[in-house]
Amino acid sequence: MTDNSNTVQAERARSRIAMAWDSDVAHSFRRSPVALLSSTVVLLLVLSAIFAPLIAPHDPFNPATLNLMNGFTPPGEANMFTGDSFLLGTDDQGRDVFSTILYGLRISLFVGFAAVALALVIGVTLGLIAGYVGGLTETIIMRVADVQLTFPAILVAMLIFGIAKGITPPEYRDQMAIWVLILAIGLSDWVQFARVVRGATLVERSKEYVQAARLIGRSSFAIMLRHILPNVLSPVLVIATISLALAIIAEATLSFLGVGAPPTEPSLGTLIRIGQGFLFSGEWWILFFPALTLLALALSVNLLGDWLRDALNPRLR
Amino acid sequence: MVSYILKRILQSVLVLLIVGLVAFAMFRFVGDPVDTMLGQERTMQDIERLRESLGLNKPFFVQYWDFLVRAVQGDLGISYRQGRPVAEIIAERLPATLELAAVSGLFAMVFGIVFGIFTAIRRDGFAANAIMTLSLIGVSLPTFLIGVLLIYVFAVELSWLPSFGRGDVVQVGGWSTGFLTQSGLVALILPSITLGLYQMTLIMRLVRSEMLEVMRADYIRFARARGLKNRTIHFRHALKNTLVPVITVTGLQLGSIIAFAIITETVFQWPGVGLLFINAIQFVDIPVMAAYLMLISVMFVGINLIVDLLYVAIDPRLRT
Numbered sequence: 001m002t003d004n005s006n007t008v009q010a011e012r013a014r015s016r017i018a019m020a021w022d023s024d025v026a027h028s029f030r031r032s033p034v035a036l037l038s039s040t041v042v043l044l045l046v047l048s049a050i051f052a053p054l055i056a057p058h059d060p061f062n063p064a065t066l067n068l069m070n071g072f073t074p075p076g077e078a079n080m081f082t083g084d085s086f087l088l089g090t091d092d093q094g095r096d097v098f099s100t101i102l103y104g105l106r107i108s109l110f111v112g113f114a115a116v117a118l119a120l121v122i123g124v125t126l127g128l129i130a131g132y133v134g135g136l137t138e139t140i141i142m143r144v145a146d147v148q149l150t151f152p153a154i155l156v157a158m159l160i161f162g163i164a165k166g167i168t169p170p171e172y173r174d175q176m177a178i179w180v181l182i183l184a185i186g187l188s189d190w191v192q193f194a195r196v197v198r199g200a201t202l203v204e205r206s207k208e209y210v211q212a213a214r215l216i217g218r219s220s221f222a223i224m225l226r227h228i229l230p231n232v233l234s235p236v237l238v239i240a241t242i243s244l245a246l247a248i249i250a251e252a253t254l255s256f257l258g259v260g261a262p263p264t265e266p267s268l269g270t271l272i273r274i275g276q277g278f279l280f281s282g283e284w285w286i287l288f289f290p291a292l293t294l295l296a297l298a299l300s301v302n303l304l305g306d307w308l309r310d311a312l313n314p315r316l317r
Numbered sequence: 318m319v320s321y322i323l324k325r326i327l328q329s330v331l332v333l334l335i336v337g338l339v340a341f342a343m344f345r346f347v348g349d350p351v352d353t354m355l356g357q358e359r360t361m362q363d364i365e366r367l368r369e370s371l372g373l374n375k376p377f378f379v380q381y382w383d384f385l386v387r388a389v390q391g392d393l394g395i396s397y398r399q400g401r402p403v404a405e406i407i408a409e410r411l412p413a414t415l416e417l418a419a420v421s422g423l424f425a426m427v428f429g430i431v432f433g434i435f436t437a438i439r440r441d442g443f444a445a446n447a448i449m450t451l452s453l454i455g456v457s458l459p460t461f462l463i464g465v466l467l468i469y470v471f472a473v474e475l476s477w478l479p480s481f482g483r484g485d486v487v488q489v490g491g492w493s494t495g496f497l498t499q500s501g502l503v504a505l506i507l508p509s510i511t512l513g514l515y516q517m518t519l520i521m522r523l524v525r526s527e528m529l530e531v532m533r534a535d536y537i538r539f540a541r542a543r544g545l546k547n548r549t550i551h552f553r554h555a556l557k558n559t560l561v562p563v564i565t566v567t568g569l570q571l572g573s574i575i576a577f578a579i580i581t582e583t584v585f586q587w588p589g590v591g592l593l594f595i596n597a598i599q600f601v602d603i604p605v606m607a608a609y610l611m612l613i614s615v616m617f618v619g620i621n622l623i624v625d626l627l628y629v630a631i632d633p634r635l636r637t
Contacts, residue, residue, distance in 0.1 A: 112605055150617055156575045162606050164600040165345035251460045256461045257583050259598045272465070280480075291462055299457050310435050 028311045035307040039298035045297050049105040056099035061264075075285045087286040091274065097285060100271055101293050108294070109269040111181050112248040118186030119247075123193020128224045130194065130199025130234075142198065145191045154250055156188035161259055174262045181260050185250050192239050200232035210211070220239055234312045241305035245298050252294050268294045318629065325625055329618045334385075336614040340607035341384045344394065349601050388611060394604035398597070403608045407590055408435045412492045414481055414582070414589030420505050421513035425574075426567055433524025437532070438551060452518040460577060464511040464584035471507060481503050481586040512581040516570045523566055529558035534558075568624040572617040576585045 021190055029035050075089035075097070088097040116233050127144075130138040148156060161184040168176050204210060205228070254260035255269030256276075263270060268290050275287025368374055375383075386567065387393075391405040432452075436445040455463070472480035484500030486493040495501025531537065532555055540550045579591035589607060597605035 029388065147335060150621060151573075151614075152576045154572050155579070158579070158598060159610060160364070162601070163343055165598065166343070166601045166603055192571065199503070202566060231628055253459055253461055255578065257595050271534070272462070278466055279465070280473055284469070291465070295458070296461070300460070302457055312425060 003042050012017065025311050028313075029040060029307075032307055032311075034303055035311075038307070041296055042304060043259065044107060045300075046109060048102055049109050052099075052102040052106050056096070056102045058096040060095040060100045062076045062289035074283075075205040075289075090287045091283075092278065095317055097289055101268065101290050103269070104268045105293060105297070106262055107178065108251055108269070108297070111178060111185065111251045111261070111267065112244055114182045115185035115189065115247045115251070116240055116243045116288055117245060118182060120193055120236065122186070123190035124197050124229070124236060126190070127194035128196025128201055128228065131198040132205055132220065132224050137212070138198070139228045141194065145194050145273075153188040153246070154253060157184040157250055157254060158257075158259060160184035160187050161254065165259075174264055177260070178265060179263045180255065181251060181307045184254070185247050190248070191245055192243065193236060196235045196239055197232050200235060201228055204228045204231050238305060238312060239258040241301065241308055245301040245305060247262050248301065249298050250296070251296045251313060252298075268297075323630065326621060329622045331512060333614060334617050337385055337388065337612060338381065340388075340611050341381050343603055343610075344384070345380065345605045347517055347601075393608040393611075395607050396597075396602055397619065398602045398605070399599050404595065405613060407608060408491065409493075410588060410590045410593050412494060412505055413587060414578050414591060415506065415577065416495060417512065417581070417589060418571070418578055419588060420509040421555050421574055421578075422516070424509050425513040425516035425570070426563075428513075429520025433521040434528060434551065436521065436526035437525045440507060440529070448521075450634070452521060455514055455518050455558075460515065460580045461584050464477050464507070464581060465509045468584070478507050480507075483588060495567055500581070507586055508581050508585045511584065512574060514575060515577070516567075519570065520547060520563060520567060524559055524563055527562060528555055531555045531558050537573055563626050565583055565628060568620060568627070572613075572620050575613060576617055589603065 029039075053059075073090040073094075075087065077089075088101070090096055091100070113178060126141050130141040161180055164176075164180040164183060165173060168180065201224075210223060210227060213227050218227075251260060251267060252269030252272065255267045256273045258273065261267040261270045263274070266274065269292035272287055272294070275283075278284075278286045367545050391404050393407070395401065396406060399406060432448055436448055439445040440454060458466075468480045471478045479500070482504060482506035483495045485498040485503075486495050486501055487495075487497045488494075495505060529545060540554050545554075575591075578587075578589060579594055581587065582589045582591035583595050590612070593605060594609040596602070597609065
């Protein structure tokens, strides 16, 4: 009996995978070189961020392994004092640029994903409530969204960062900086989600399956969560992908301006900020490689988002 | 129509009141002002006296109202870091930002329209395609990287242009301008390009798609049938009808130019209000942050309002 149900389940799982493989989206994914290339780049970067401690040839944040004599070694060349050589060179303190990029990528990606997750949860929740409940609740939520939309997201993020920094006691500021950054970027970005989900919910609300669910007495909460939410998810997915690119760039911008990740936990933006100081004296690699990584990441996520939008919306083509 | 205008004005005032509330809350609750203003050696009496004189004992909304009245009168508090009135510091720094924003806006509009027309007319030409591809790359580059890249090429490698600052400025009344000296004008080039590039691509794409749309209209085909010259059709008939949305978008973009000036100003160490704001965040100088927030909100809301009202003035269909 158990054997039987196991095979049935396995059969079901297999057919589900087959269905996913045959679906329109998967089909268009296989056919699109841009999607294949950009997803490969993203996957590669995410994996190297996750396994940074294993891949990185040096631990850039362990002072014991650093040798100041190795400072400013150009990429691929041997240092003139120690004879050590580094793939992408070293910075002023003799830290291996390749390793700092791997660790920086980790922070950039973590902040990006966490901020988008925060924005998504807030935006989808408020959008569902606004669209389903309507009335005064809707007016208030959408008015707040409108007011926030008057200001560019990066400005809102800076402001939230500033206020949150003011609230945290000075001795915790560096430790909390990453979380404050996530909060700032997440709160600056929920409006897009809320608007789209509200719009889609308004359409779904009047459909028959929602009326049927209401008729059999399901609660509003259950209807929103179990019935409407799954049907409004595909635009959310597109916005989440594009938001991820924006969040990564926002994080890099804030850190570059010195109001983001602290030098003790450098993200790609912080590394570019550090590298900018050495541009004038000719140590170009300290800035160049982090910048290149950031660009590759942001561009691939962006292209992936564009492709996803077209794939989920065949009418746009 | 009068009711629409009134409604829009009321909305704008409401937004400004909310922003004022946020700014006031920052003043009042982020860090204790009494704590900041009194030194280490203070007595309970000192604290009470200061609370009294600052009006911190009054009810919240009375304090808020006092704050608004003072803000409207130009009293924005005293910078924690510089110990000078915030209004004075901002007045000093504002000309730099406004000049930069004006030049960037002009750059974006002129080149945006020219490239937009060009890419629309030579739709499949090599140059048009190259411009479109470049603009795509330009949009994906973060502003600060564009700035750093320009500095590297034109200031470090070629040493043609200065990499930071405003050059020599001339005081005209209370306004410090960089327009009147050569070094001031040269210093404007890189920051303006950095700041205006995104808006330029935006306007270019808009002009291009509007032009392509208009070129399909019947009256253009009729103009062709009349045997008018291409140049007349493109500029006299088509361009005119594409400009209304371009003007509104440019107007709305003016606000974001001022906001994004924060990034450009930091990259080029341009002594404007944006750099002031970033430094205020770094040092948790709340009065400066709050004042900047209010200043930029007034600009944003004002620009939005003017653009909306212009829309009504331009488009008769909205006047019902």
